[in-house]
Amino acid sequence: MVRRGKIAAAREMTMRITTVLLSILDAAATVFIAVLMFKSGSDPATLGLDVAAGWTVTILCLVTAVPAFVLALFGRWPKIALALALAFPAAFVVMFVAVVIYFM
DSSP states (O other): OOOHHHHHHHHHHHHHHHHHHHHHHHHHHHHHHHHHHHOOOOOTTTTHHHHHHHHHHHHHHHHHHHHHHHHHTEEEHHHHHHHHHHHHHHHHHHHHHHHHTTOO
């Protein structure tokens, strides 16, 4: 009985640490991509698309990575926090593929 409690606690702590690390990586990726998009020296005709992509990535981070980080810090709902932290890269890949298919 005691062992099952220790394993569950260890699993929850591992999920919490993983969520915090993923959230930090998500935020770093957001900063990197947003800076590239907002400071791009692209053609004025496509500058609006770059700015829109920068705002989209920023909003996506605010909706997924930030709540995951906050939930992990407070130790609340570890599975949901981990799912939110993983949602950022998954949604980014889906959006990237959608844009590539649209402009092909």
